[in-house]
Amino acid sequence: MSSHHFLLALLVLACSQALASDPSQLQDFCVAEKMSQVFMNGFACKDPKNVMAEDFFFSGLDKTGDTMNKVGSNVTAVNVNQIGGLNTLGISLARVDFAPYGLNPPHIHPRATEILTVLEGSLYVGFVTSNQANQENKLFSKVLSKGDVFVFPQGLIHFQYNYGTCNAVAIAALSSQNPGVITVANAVFGSTPPISDDILAKAFQVDKNVIDRIQAQFQT
Template structure:
């Protein structure tokens, strides 16, 4: 009986792990049909007879993103919305441009691990572990260096230098999602109660009012 319970627990664990990431494809491709009104976890497949090479193509990642904003950074995400052929393939890509002292602020990808490669410049990058110990893993990385941000953990990239920096990130989901911490907390619609935030951050309500009144921009394209 005990061994049976153990087996069932193991199967439940394996099953939960299996459904925790994008589903594996069961065919060569499943190009997204963006005209479909059917709602599924992902996107409905286009008729294979209507699939063309352009369904697997995106152009323009060589062009720098506009960093003339308050953050001094710009993320050009190439996900299933940009390449319909990524549907069910469990991968996407992003180009991140940084002006001098530009920041890609603390954020989370709820559905993807990220692996980042610096193409130009230097970046100070890091992530924070979950609330077990809130440990920061951070490092300065240079051209050609690679750093990994585990799925679901808060992470950031900062160009501490006086020249522009560029990085490419690969993500383990066709639609990784992004939750920018400050935007979500102080820029939610409708706003989170200032009573809740004042207590959570141990500050007075006037400080919360000021933070909620700021313009919390999105640097993702």
């Protein structure tokens, strides 16, 4: 390959990589105008003349979340819905509280990679890979103590479990201002309208009566 063709190939590759990522900021900020009637990928920008310091502020992440629920955990999200100033910035975070033996159930973030830091207690965490060439879904798991950090790649099923007898607290940073969350069990068994029990029975290789009992736990 000539040097001319080699440089051209590098240029095409660089352009393709740039087009595959989020666009760069074209202004200092784009505070979300949540009352806008304009539908777009994200939120329209508030008029900069009306932007205030409060648009970049959230208070209360020091407060313990209520873990008195079926799974024993609580997620306090801080994304663009709580801080309008996060719009277009591509970051957010969350506080996750765990009661003893509390679980943040298997879930995915369709738009973000997550990096989790344990502040108190210890957690058993893990994520499962997508289908590999050998059709395996490999589990990567680790026991984390205070100060430990673990990464969950974007779009992969992951979980956190407090196997101890004390409360645990973690902070999660995410690479999207609106990462989204799909809890696997809720989505599969609690959708509206529900997925046919015939389909789920075949997918999970169990009797339909089992599916009906599980769905009853998630339908509201």
